Amino acid sequence: MTVSANIGSSSLRSRQIIDGTHQPVTRDYTAVADQGVLRAGLLVSRNAGDEVIPYQGGVQEVIGTGDGSIMAFDGVATGGMIHPGSITITDGTQVLTDDGRGALGGDGSGSVNYKTGKVSVTFDAAPGAGVDVSIIWANRLVGVLLREMDTATNHAALVIVHGTVVKDGLLLSDDTTPSQTDIDRLVELTIYPR
Numbered sequence: 773m774t775v776s777a778n779i780g781s782s783s784l785r786s787r788q789i790i791d792g793t794h795q796p797v798t799r800d801y802t803a804v805a806d807q808g809v810l811r812a813g814l815l816v817s818r819n820a821g822d823e824v825i826p827y828q829g830g831v832q833e834v835i836g837t838g839d840g841s842i843m844a845f846d847g848v849a850t851g852g853m854i855h856p857g858s859i860t861i862t863d864g865t866q867v868l869t870d871d872g873r874g875a876l877g878g879d880g881s882g883s884v885n886y887k888t889g890k891v892s893v894t895f896d897a898a899p900g901a902g903v904d905v906s907i908i909w910a911n912r913l914v915g916v917l918l919r920e921m922d923t924a925t926n927h928a929a930l931v932i933v934h935g936t937v938v939k940d941g942l943l944l945s946d947d948t949t950p951s952q953t954d955i956d957r958l959v960e961l962t963i964y965p966r
Contacts, residue, residue: 784929785928789932789941790814796935798918803929810857812920813941815950815958816931817911819852820887824917824929829858829910835891838863838899843880847891849909851931855957858910861891863899876936886912905956916942932963939965 789812790796803810803824815827828851835847849859857872866879876882882893890905897907915931925940937958942950942965950958955965 774808776840785865787915788938791936791938791964793966794938794964796918796932796937798923798930799915799933800912801929801931803921803927805923805927808922809920809922810917810929810948811943812917813943814917815944815954816914817852818914818918824914824931826913827911827913827954828945829855829951829957830908831910832906832908834904835861835907836905838901838903838905840901841898843896843898844892844894845905846890846892847905847907849891849907849908851889851911853912854884854886855912856890857912858890859891860908861893861905862908863895863903864937865904866895866897866899868893868895910953910957913954914963916958916963927954934962936964937966 778954801824816824817827819825836845857870859870861868868876868878868880868882870876870884872883876884876893880893880895884891915933916937918930918932958965
């Protein structure tokens with residue numbers, strides 16, 4: 773008796789991520805549901821609930837508008853935990869940056885909570901009437917997604933947290949290549965792109 777059957781087929785889109793020079797160390801995380809397909813090689817962060825989200829660098833948001841007399845502003849960088857040392861707050865003239873330990877300095881003073889994204893700043897001079905006060909920040913990078921995953925059906929994210937990776941295999945959520953600043957942040961984590 774001959775049996776012929778087609779049980780099904782699947783395709784695997786592969787992207788070279790592991791360099792092989794130094795075996796990677798991985799960690800299992802839960803990914804936020806319904807983010808779409810997250811591709812292998814994606815730089816990832818975690819939100820305040822410790823769930824994986826795509827890493828974002830250089831995000832700019834308005835946290836207030838000057839009126840010519842107010843010098844103090846509070847706001848929140850939306851998008852998960854903040855990478856220490858990545859925050860700039862400006863009114864277009866005055867600039868404050870964070871020291872990587874939660875303090876803001878420059879043309880004023882303030883503080884940042886890296887876990888919640890909350891910032892409080894007092895400028896040396898009141899921003900002019902109608903002038904936007906903006907925060908520029910980056911998520912706290914935690915690693916590189918090892919395998920592609922569809923977050924509609926899969927929430928288990930396997931993330932490289934140490935080792936060597938293929939630099940050309942790395943990407944951001946908009947399918948662009950990470951900047952040198954992003955690469956430097958990976959190296960801070962002991963993930964070495966080659």
